[in-house]
Amino acid sequence: MPSQDQRKKRLDRSINVRSTGLYALSSWREMTYLLAPRLLLIVGLLVLPLVLDHYWQRVLCTAGVFAILALSFDFLAEYVGLVCLGGALFIGFGGYAAGLLNEYLGLPPVVTIPLAAVIGACLSTLVIMPCLRLRGIYFAIITFMLPLFARNVIIALSLFGSTEGITGLDTLPNIWVEQYVIVIAVLVILFALRRFASEDVGLIMMAVKDNDRAVLASGISIFRYRVLAVFIAALMGCFAGAYLTHLYGWLGLSLFAMDFSILPIAATVMGGMGTLVGPVIGALILSPLSEALRGLGQLRVVLYCLLLLLFILYKPEGLMNFLERKYHQFERLEKV
Amino acid sequence: MAADTLLDVRGVSKKFGGVQAVRDVGFTLNQGQVMGVIGPNGAGKTTLVNLVTGFVKPDDGRILYKGKNIAGMAPNKIANLGIVRTFQVMRPYHSLPTYKNLIVPLNSPRVRKATAGKLGDLDSVAIDILEEIGFERDARVPYKIAGSLPLGYQKRLELARCIALRPEIILCDEVFSGLSMSEISSMIPLLEKFVIEGMTLIMVEHRLRELFRVADKVLVMNFGEKIAEGPPQEVMKQDNVKAAYIGGDRSK
Amino acid sequence: MESVLIYGAINSVTFALTAIGFSLVYGVSRIPNFAHGAIYVLVGFLTWSLVNDLNLNYGLSIVISLTIASVVGLAIYQFVLIRLRGMPTSEIIASFAVSLIILEGLRLQGIGGFKGFIGPNYMLRPFFDGKIAIFNVFVDYQRLIVVGAGVVLAVGMWFFTHRTKIGLSLRAIAQDEQAAMMLGINSDRAAMISMAIGSALAGLAAVIILPLGNVTAEAGYHVLVYALAVCIIGGLGSWAGTFLAAFLVGFAMKVSTYMFGALWESVVLVGTIILVLLIKPSGLLGKQKELEERV
Numbered sequence: 112m113p114s115q116d117q118r119k120k121r122l123d124r125s126i127n128v129r130s131t132g133l134y135a136l137s138s139w140r141e142m143t144y145l146l147a148p149r150l151l152l153i154v155g156l157l158v159l160p161l162v163l164d165h166y167w168q169r170v171l172c173t174a175g176v177f178a179i180l181a182l183s184f185d186f187l188a189e190y191v192g193l194v195c196l197g198g199a200l201f202i203g204f205g206g207y208a209a210g211l212l213n214e215y216l217g218l219p220p221v222v223t224i225p226l227a228a229v230i231g232a233c234l235s236t237l238v239i240m241p242c243l244r245l246r247g248i249y250f251a252i253i254t255f256m257l258p259l260f261a262r263n264v265i266i267a268l269s270l271f272g273s274t275e276g277i278t279g280l281d282t283l284p285n286i287w288v289e290q291y292v293i294v295i296a297v298l299v300i301l302f303a304l305r306r307f308a309s310e311d312v313g314l315i316m317m318a319v320k321d322n323d324r325a326v327l328a329s330g331i332s333i334f335r336y337r338v339l340a341v342f343i344a345a346l347m348g349c350f351a352g353a354y355l356t357h358l359y360g361w362l363g364l365s366l367f368a369m370d371f372s373i374l375p376i377a378a379t380v381m382g383g384m385g386t387l388v389g390p391v392i393g394a395l396i397l398s399p400l401s402e403a404l405r406g407l408g409q410l411r412v413v414l415y416c417l418l419l420l421l422f423i424l425y426k427p428e429g430l431m432n433f434l435e436r437k438y439h440q441f442e443r444l445e446k447v
Numbered sequence: 448m449a450a451d452t453l454l455d456v457r458g459v460s461k462k463f464g465g466v467q468a469v470r471d472v473g474f475t476l477n478q479g480q481v482m483g484v485i486g487p488n489g490a491g492k493t494t495l496v497n498l499v500t501g502f503v504k505p506d507d508g509r510i511l512y513k514g515k516n517i518a519g520m521a522p523n524k525i526a527n528l529g530i531v532r533t534f535q536v537m538r539p540y541h542s543l544p545t546y547k548n549l550i551v552p553l554n555s556p557r558v559r560k561a562t563a564g565k566l567g568d569l570d571s572v573a574i575d576i577l578e579e580i581g582f583e584r585d586a587r588v589p590y591k592i593a594g595s596l597p598l599g600y601q602k603r604l605e606l607a608r609c610i611a612l613r614p615e616i617i618l619c620d621e622v623f624s625g626l627s628m629s630e631i632s633s634m635i636p637l638l639e640k641f642v643i644e645g646m647t648l649i650m651v652e653h654r655l656r657e658l659f660r661v662a663d664k665v666l667v668m669n670f671g672e673k674i675a676e677g678p679p680q681e682v683m684k685q686d687n688v689k690a691a692y693i694g695g696d697r698s699k
Numbered sequence: 700m701e702s703v704l705i706y707g708a709i710n711s712v713t714f715a716l717t718a719i720g721f722s723l724v725y726g727v728s729r730i731p732n733f734a735h736g737a738i739y740v741l742v743g744f745l746t747w748s749l750v751n752d753l754n755l756n757y758g759l760s761i762v763i764s765l766t767i768a769s770v771v772g773l774a775i776y777q778f779v780l781i782r783l784r785g786m787p788t789s790e791i792i793a794s795f796a797v798s799l800i801i802l803e804g805l806r807l808q809g810i811g812g813f814k815g816f817i818g819p820n821y822m823l824r825p826f827f828d829g830k831i832a833i834f835n836v837f838v839d840y841q842r843l844i845v846v847g848a849g850v851v852l853a854v855g856m857w858f859f860t861h862r863t864k865i866g867l868s869l870r871a872i873a874q875d876e877q878a879a880m881m882l883g884i885n886s887d888r889a890a891m892i893s894m895a896i897g898s899a900l901a902g903l904a905a906v907i908i909l910p911l912g913n914v915t916a917e918a919g920y921h922v923l924v925y926a927l928a929v930c931i932i933g934g935l936g937s938w939a940g941t942f943l944a945a946f947l948v949g950f951a952m953k954v955s956t957y958m959f960g961a962l963w964e965s966v967v968l969v970g971t972i973i974l975v976l977l978i979k980p981s982g983l984l985g986k987q988k989e990l991e992e993r994v
Contacts (some may be wrong), residue, residue, distance in 0.1 A: 188788065194788045196791065238973075241973055241977050241980070242976055242980070244980055245976075247788070248787045248791075248935070249935070249976075251788060252791075252927050253931065253972070253976070255791075256924050256927055256928065256972075259920070259924050260924075260965065260968070263965035263969075266962075267962040267964070267965045267966055268962065268963075311550055314547060314550050318540045318548075318551045321538065322538045324522075324534065325538070325540075326551055327521075327522040327526070328502075328526055328532055328534070328608075329551045329552035329608060329611070329612065330523050330527040330531075330552060330555030330557050331523055331552075331555050332521075369920070373795075373799070376792055380792065409803040409804070409806045412799055412803040413799070413803050413807070416796040416803075417796075419792070420779065420793060420796045420797065423783070423792060423796070424782055424783075427789070
């Protein structure tokens with residue numbers, strides 16, 4: 112700990128400085144420095160299904176779903192400035208859409224999953240639209256309530272099998288398809304979002320988050336871009352929901368469970384908001400953890416909420432930001 | 448109404464809670480004019496700007512732009528019609544390079560329509576605009592992170608943001624504030640250039656001497672009301688204007 | 700027809716009771732206390748334990764539970780929320796995490812011999828047994844107490860915020876935080892007081908309403924959602940709005956039950972929220988301006 116006459120000073124690592132811009136191509140070492148983390152992630156995720164045993168492969172599938180939800184939460188919160196506390200809404204709409212398409216129209220999963228993603232996204236966006244013009248906290252509260260309301264409405268109107276749900280839906284062909292679909296989806300979404308952030312549209316969304324009045328004064332309709340952002344996030348979430356329905360072969364009210372809203376948020380906070388990779392890592396850690404602790408019953412919820420609380424209070428930057436900082440910079444104490 | 452009256456504001460009022468920020472203010476502006484808006488602090492100048500540009504909806508009155516009433520329209524719609532503004536407190540999109548700040552206005556419907564999508568690479572257009580405004584391309588200023596620019600450059604960035612929209616009217620909210628004399632001297636030719644290119648300016652200012660070098664006419668406000676309107680030298684001779692700035696004559 | 704009116708009134712007051720604690724806290728400190736529902740349930744179980752396990756007097760148990768509720772509210776503010784003032788997202792997430800810890804914690808089994816509160820067996824005794832007939836409708840005494848409490852609470856709150864020094868300072872902070880601070884009112888202390896009172900109100904609602912049914916941890920989520928719904932419809936930050944919205948929603952739901960059946964209640968609630976958001980987005984009496992109106 113720094114004492115009275117010392118302070119912490121952060122410096123970029125020399126290899127970090129050497130690999131900015133074009134200079135990165137100057138030697139293999141620099142290129143490795145830049146590429147290694149990304150390759151590690153990609154290769155790691157692709158190889159994971161091959162080394163896990165059957166039980167954990169299943170866990171990987173659900174972890175992937177949570178990773179996608181965490182990505183959608185991080186995207187909306189940090190890149191657009193909208194805090195959506197109701198990820199379960201996307202899972203529910205996407206899941207129900209896929210299941211219903213499968214059950215009543217007999218369409219195979221290859222068709223229902225993409226179709227349900229789009230239909231679910233449209234529906235979710237429509238429902239969320241009325242609160243987009245308001246301050247952030249209204250949005251947060253409303254999105255929190257929406258999955259619970261959807262659940263109540265389904266029960267109240269006895270729709271879609273109500274509390275029993277619908278069983279006997281098509282499942283995905285085999286465990287390998289199941290895993291690789293979700294792993295590739297996570298990777299594609301991750302890199303697509305990164306790319307999106309540097310496109311003009313992504314730029315405008317980030318500008319809205321930074322300084323919405325200036326964006327308005329520049330002639331851009333904030334509302335439209337927010338609707339677009341919600342649609343994109345919903346697309347991801349509904350895809351994950353549709354996948355989930357076909358993973359288990361049934362749909363039910365548990366698709367609107369609060370777990371789908373909370374765990375991604377916990378994963379994002381712990382993984383590091385804004386990094387996109389962090390939430391994925393967070394989900395890949397929390398989800399198996401949650402599984403492993405299943406034997407403890409309600410205690411696991413208590414434990415991971417405690418963990419979440421500790422992170423929010425004491426290390427809000429999250430794991431990924433911390434690791435990134437350590438990777439790119441080092442600290443030393445310096446006399447003042 | 449003369450043939451080239453661009454902006455005709457009539458009887459505009461706005462109340463915030465218990466405070467009458469603007470009371471029954473009106474003025475006309477012709478194309479190519481530069482109008483200053485002056486008055487002591489709290490006179491309602493910025494509120495007037497907000498009213499004209501749509502950030503605040505007026506309780507009363509009409510704002511006719513080319514004959515069409517724009518009072519109460521959404522700010523982005525008004526910007527798309529050609530009325531833009533700078534902000535007194537600037538927060539450029541923080542971690543982005545300077546020229547990226549202009550991508551936002553370049554994507555507006557107004558620019559899209561005007562160039563029919565043939566603008567090409569937006570990045571180079573942004574850098575061209577910055578160069579026009581005076582950012583030295585060679586010194587790589589446009590590539591610097593916006594938050595790290597000195598104040599003079601940030602003010603110019605605000606103007607660049609406005610210019611990118613190819614506007615007809617620019618409302619400058621205290622563009623001279625915080626700048627040194629030499630910075631102001633180099634900004635004035637820029638403003639004059641805008642006028643020559645056909646734009647109309649409304650400038651809310653405290654620095655009267657510098658303002659009077661560019662302004663054709665001046666609107667004086669106090670406590671939300673317009674107390675004078677006319678050419679600068681005449682207006683400054685009026686008693687009520689002097690009283691507003693300096694205070695009443697105590698001998699009376 | 701009379702039954703609709705009477706049950707509508709009872710329903711409205713129930714909503715008002717549950718929502719007012721949340722609304723008070725938000726109004727004063729702009730903190731959305733998502734642990735509101737958890738405190739409600741906590742008081743319910745606490746009272747039950749005190750009465751059944753420790754055989755204390757019912758009235759005494761209530762007083763103790765409410766005190767503990769205030770302390771819990773204060774603790775939540777002091778240890779969690781105070782570090783997050785000004786960041787509404789984090790406040791929501793953190794207070795909801797606390798809520799989950801409490802609610803799921805109450806359902807734990809087998810930790811140190813603690814048998815969780817699971818199942819429908821936990822009931823608080825109504826204050827007075829029996830019914831009374833009003834306009835040909837039989838109403839439990841307990842429900843009358845609910846209405847009575849609601850009225851007393853509404854009047855009490857008005858009195859508190861308009862006539863007492865503490866209440867006036869809370870109101871001042873609610874209207875304009877910075878101005879109040881300039882006049883010497885301590886914003887942190889106001890927030891603490893509001894959390895303490897808000898939690899006590901949540902507990903009060905619990906002890907009055909829970910005797911009508913049984914105590915379950917599930918109810919914590921429902922209470923939170925209803926409180927949120929009422930506050931949103933009435934306008935976040937407006938106390939009068941909360942009462943107004945409670946009445947609107949309370950009656951609307953009972954009217955729809957009368958006309959369409961009980962199943963439509965939730966639909967009506969959702970519908971009302973969406974409708975209000977479309978027409979007057981900041982809520983019925985909300986003073987929060989829309990995004991574009993910030994000057």
